[in-house]
Amino acid sequence: MITLLKVLLVLDALVIFPAVLLQAGQGGGLASQFGGTSSTDSFVGGRQAATWLTKTAWWSGGIFLFLCFVLSLASSRTGAPRSLVEEQLRQQQLQEAPAPLQPLPLNQTTPAPAPSPATPGAPAPSQQQPAGSTKRP
Numbered sequence: 361m362i363t364l365l366k367v368l369l370v371l372d373a374l375v376i377f378p379a380v381l382l383q384a385g386q387g388g389g390l391a392s393q394f395g396g397t398s399s400t401d402s403f404v405g406g407r408q409a410a411t412w413l414t415k416t417a418w419w420s421g422g423i424f425l426f427l428c429f430v431l432s433l434a435s436s437r438t439g440a441p442r443s444l445v446e447e448q449l450r451q452q453q454l455q456e457a458p459a460p461l462q463p464l465p466l467n468q469t470t471p472a473p474a475p476s477p478a479t480p481g482a483p484a485p486s487q488q489q490p491a492g493s494t495k496r497p
Contacts, residue, residue: 361434362431362434362435365427365430365431365434366431368427369424369427369428369431372420372423372424372427373424375416375420376417376420376421376424379413379416379417379420380417382413383411383413383414383417
């Protein structure tokens with residue numbers, strides 16, 4: 361629906377441009393304002409007959425403002441992500457998030473767990489050789 365409104369807005373803009381630019385001027389411009397006649401017609405502009413070009417410009421301008429208002433309301437109420445890149449980035453951040461750390465207890469009343477007993481056939485810790493020695497039994 362937003363795409364349709366945007367297309368209508370562009371078409372309306374294409375109607376406004378020639379409707380405004382093809383209209384005739386109302387008077388002498390700035391020169392008549394400061395040194396010309398002093399009647400109110402020269403200040404405000406002479407009264408013209410409403411031509412189809414004038415009506416078209418007014419109606420197109422009104423429609424343009426209405427479409428802009430509707431599009432601003434429609435675009436402010438979207439809850440979906442604005443682009444695929446944002447959606448992929450959000451999913452990637454959720455997947456790569458580290459697991460939350462568990463807090464340590466404030467006072468540790470239980471003793472630390474004892475090391476597991478040695479497996480049968482494995483040398484006792486006192487009989488193990490240092491890491492750098494190459495002596496074999």
